[in-house]
Amino acid sequence: MDAVPRTAPLRRRLLVTIAGITAVAVALLIIPLAVAVQRLYRNEAVTKLERDATRVAATAPDDEARHPRPIRLPEGLNERLRVGIYGIDGNLLTGEGPPHSGAARQARDGRLHQRDEHGRLVVTAPIPSDEGVTSVARVGMPERVVTRRIERAWWVMAAFALLIIGLAAFVARYQSRRLARPLERLTAAAQALGDGDFTVRARSSGVLEADEAGRALEVTARRLGSMLDRERAFSADVSHQLRTPLTGLLLGLESALERPGADLEAAVRTAVRRGEHLRDIIGDLLSLARDAAPNRERLDVPGLLEELRLRPPAGRPLEVAARGPLPEVHASASAVRQILGVLLDNAQAHGAGRVTVEASDIGGGLAIDVSDEGPGVTETEDIFARRHSGGVGDGGHGIGLALARALAEAEGGRLVLRRPSPPIFTLLLPASEPMSEPAPEAADDDGA
Template structure:
């Protein structure tokens, strides 16, 4: 299996720690086991040597005869009786034994002699210690026991190491997988896919990073959608005033005896209105506009009359702007309401017929602004506000923008009638 660098590093680190731990634990344990088996063998030999010394007659030196071996001796043990100087008197063993000679001092002694592990015990008589009993066993017996114990510990250590490697591999995958997911999600986000979703891994830090990346993707997607929408909205909203400005300048250039100064002043005024329109759209798109305050309805209607009277009159269509009294006080962003009314009047100029009427009135505590024309074409109140671009019947961007702005101000924009066409903007009055 091909491991990624992170998985490989985690696997090697965890498995390495497990291996070092096993070695540090197994080596001292092996030495302890070796010492334990050696001491156990010495203890058994001391017991057997003492038992042999206890049952050996003290006159054996004067009447040599076979050594009596008591019951209970371990198989493979060699028993010999030695006299002063460590010379073999009876039984089995080397002709001379240093450990047997040392036991003449009346104490137990142990030593390794000729590949054997030997213990000598004094045989006491009325005249003191005249003989010693030597019991030995091949040292290879103890070595075999130690070897078997080491092999068992080695097998256990290997099993533990294999389990540790398996667990390390699993843990490395568990730790690396969410980071690999984050990497793929970040790459997808960089390629423009803002629909990244965090997968729960059970690792708090990775899950937190995944949720943060998911939130960032959603936020970037909203920003991009808003910027795209803003581009379409700007194009739609600027088209009519920019066309009017260009037509005015072209007419002044082509008409003989035209007052160019007046045409330039008119173009300058229209350019300033365009600048204000762009600023309003930027503030609305980035949500950095002024805080909502009392709405100057009369001022908005006056600006609307000034901006649209000329273009509509040029097409032979009158404009009527009326305001009933008293009007409720409304807290709303003036740029948003101005854009909504411009969209509705522009829609009436483009797609409607006859007189255009704008009327503000009070309905309970709500401000209602009706924009009507004398068109009688059938309109679908459910689909007319859908954003469909600039194709089709032409109702696509402006009305969708107007409705979204109205909802952002806590109001509502609705088609109230289609014969004649009447759009109504409802804005709730200020509390208290």
Template sequence: MTGQGVPLRRRVLVVIVSVIALAVVLFLVPLAVAVSLLFHDQTVAALQRDAAWVAAAVPDEAPAALKLPTGLPGDLAVGGYDVSGFKMFGDGPAFSGLARAGRDGRVHDAVEGDLLAVSAPVPSDEGTGMVIRVATPNTEVEERVHQAWLLMAGLATFVIALAAGVAVHQSARLAAPLERLTAAAQALGGGDFSIRAAPSGLLEADQAGQALESTARRLGAVLSRERAFSADVSHQLRTGLTGLLLGLESALSRPGADLAPAVRAALTRGERLQEVIDDLVRLSRDSHAPAEPLDIDDLMEELRREWHGPLAEQGRRLTIAVQPDLPSTSAQPAAVRQVLRVLLDNALRHGRGEVAVTVSDVGPGLAIEVGDHGPGIAEGTDPFVRSSGDSHGIGLALARSLAEAEGGRLVLSRAGPPLFSLLLPGRHDS
């Protein structure tokens, strides 16, 4: 099938067995040749001893009265030849080139016919006058060589089979971690972020598994935050849209009412909702955008313009106090603006009396506090926990996640009357 490679198990098995087989062959062929030469040389050496013994025992008298010495192996063919190579007595061919070569007074060996033969000169006072030829069937030597080769072939087969067994085990050991990583990656692609990498004992595979596990955890955390962020944003948008629709429905339900104020209020709420949408879309797209210096005075003036009217409609005051000589801080203005909108919206909907916004120096950073004179948060209740029946819990959860994304914190400094504090870290100028 196109796009598919050779499985690792098979590749490791083939490589290991091929290398071992090649090594065995490269070792076995020279060894086989050496064994063949060794057996040949051993046989020749034995024949040379026998030929020298017979040559030393042959007397100088006439060959007709010659008696060969006893004690020789029964499969030896012993014969006496003159220096011309013709047989004088004993066993062997009528003419022997090997015997003729012995007239130089040296020992010679060769294969004649199906016999391995050795010639040895008979020493005399007049030089070489006779040559003793000793021969043995060459098939016996070949049989010994073949038996040794068969033994080596069996040993080589055993070594290759043993190597194949080791290769199967090793290939399984190497492939198993990769197969588990493949299954984990497929599970991760299917949305399972709880994968765990089991240790395999292989450093590289364990490092890859740990990296995949770490990636799965990070992706799971990011996806959880994105889902929570989407749910919180949906709540914020529905809240603003519900207020806009309720205002229009209320105006329409009053016969003869002047619709111009309702339309203007709807436009104001629509513009505010548009700003919320723009800020949230920007934050969702630029979650890793670099922070910029935060202009507290501009931000507070923006809050005054936006929330003075809605609070005044309820007969409530909005006071903003900014401490002088504040430390500089860096954050995305859209994120800080949304956090303060959530706090002021909760004060508008659930609080009472005057709403106070205070910006003060807290050492390494600054704190923006929003409080009112309402009943506050019930004891034992976490205002930042999302709950389907608690609308401001959802908004505060969004505000806290935005604050943490900017490196700050949103805390409940006082439960009743409620006081929330947005803590932002100071900016370190290089």
């Protein structure tokens, strides 16, 4: 299996990219500038030599070709110059220079000429006379003088180029660290989130995109943490909801088996009824767990009340009533069924006397009251707080009411204790908004 190629880190790529682009830009600027400087310095040297050669030619005697004699140099002439007088045949007449000069032979046309001879930059100027051009003044300087000046300029330019590239590399390193650090922190936060740490917090980095990604990751972590907490609470609630009917079913069967002369057929019927009730609870809880989004269909309130009437609490009278026309409500039937089931179980376990379920229109919503004739609860007791049940007969309300309130709020409603003694629990569900009728289409001018 081929190994997956690893890409370079972002910091290195940014550093190499920025420094490379800067180096190319500097090279594109420096190379033409270096060529221009070379030409400038050479032309400047040639211009000075032409001026000096013209001065020498102007002061030299015009009969040097017939009567050669030592040269009298003009004042202020550079001491490094080698000055000689040549004939038009290119041979040295007097002064300094090679025995023969091609540049001197070219000056017979009466113009200035420049060329490189014997490692020197040479300029020749014709010496005017009545007979025409009979001799030539030749002025030369060491070419290395110009070359050294050009090289010094090149070294200065190279130093500036290296300085610019170094500054670019420094800025690139700073920018790469500034851009890479937020991404590295996001990577670490994502890995921590994958390991189950939902306390991810985004730190401001000054990079807009990275800050937005960090805030999005923080919001996602919070949502996942909240979702996981709800899932854990829901699992505990489901366990509680299933444990009570399952315990009742098992206790009924064990009691029938242990009591001599017990009516086994009645015990089986009771167990079947409790098993069907347990099956309905499991189906409702699975339906609630599978729905990622609220499934709020039109709630059949009369049908739901009829289900309650057919399954009254064991050994307790149940009265179910609907007061007046009921508003249309959209909510999950499974959720409402579970809420009412919790309230009925609570009334059976902790209440006394008749249990009453009453549905009514409260103007803008539906209210379902569940009450009994028991002593109720104290004013200060938080019965909706989530806490573990200590078992049958502990006198507490366990976590059933907490589950019922959570389901009610998930459906957009509320579950409240309207009266503590005798207790009345009220489930409030908002009425559905009436659908607006479509506007009639405009009739054509001809009445069609």
